Amino acid sequence: MTLPVFMFYLISATILLFSVMTIASRKMLRSAIYLLFVLIATSGFYFLLNYQFLAGVQLTLYAGGIVVLIIFSILLTSHISHKFKRPSTWKLWMGLTVLVIGSATALWVILLQPFSKDPALKTVPVTMHLIGNQLLGLGKNGYVLPFELISILLIAAMIAAIVVAKKESN
C-alpha cells in the first residue's frame, strides 16, 4: 500500500467518523468541533488531488471562518452544557431510512457507471499563475463574470447580515 492510498483511507475514515458524530452528538459545541475535523480532513482530500490552492481556501474560509462564526452563534444562543433531547423514534427511523435507501441507490448508480477519461486530454498543472489568469480572464476559460457576481453577492450578504442582526432601537 503506497502512501497516497494509506492517506486516502485515513482521511476517509476521519471524514465518515466525524460526519456521523457531527449529527449524532447531542451537545452542540461538540457537533461544531466535529464539523471542524471533517472540514480539515476534506482539505486533506484536496491536497491528495493536487489542488493546493483550494485546500488553502478550504482551511482559511471554512475551517477558519465559518466554524468560528457557528461557534460564536452557538455561544450566543444556547447554554454550553445544554443537551438536546433525543429525536423522536419516528424521525430517527425516517432519517435512517433516507440514509440507507438514498446512499444505496446513489452508490448503485455510481458503481455501475463506467467513467472513462478521454486519453487525449492532457493534465494541466494547477499553478497560481494559471488560476489567477483564468479567474480574471475574459476569454475562453475565463471566470471574471462569476467572480464579479460573487463579490456583489458577498457584499449583499454582509449588509443583509448586519441589517437582520441589528438591535431594533425603540
Next chain:
Amino acid sequence: MIQGLSIYHFLVVSTLMFFIGITGFIIRQNLITILLSVELILNSVVINFLVFNRFLYPDQLQGHFFSLFIIGIAAAEASVAVALIINIYRRIRNINADNVNEMKF
C-alpha cells in the same frame, strides 16, 4: 492521476457524507445543527466537483473554479443564516425549528 486510487473511491466517500448530512437535516431540530448538516452536504458536493475535474477532465479547471465559488457562497449563506438565527433567538428565546412557525409577530 493518483496511483492505486480510482474515481469510485472518492465518490463513495462523498456520497456517504452527503446522505449523512441529509440524515442530520431530518433528525435534528436545532437550527444551528441543521446549518451544520447543510455545510456537510455542501462539502461533499465540492469533493465531487474536484474529483470529476481531476479524474475525467484534467485539461481544464472548471471543477476547481466551481468549488471556489461554492465555498464563497457557503460563507455568505452561513453569515446570513447566523444573523437570522440570532434574530430568532432574540424574539422567541430558543432556536428550535419546531417553534419557528410564524413569519411575523
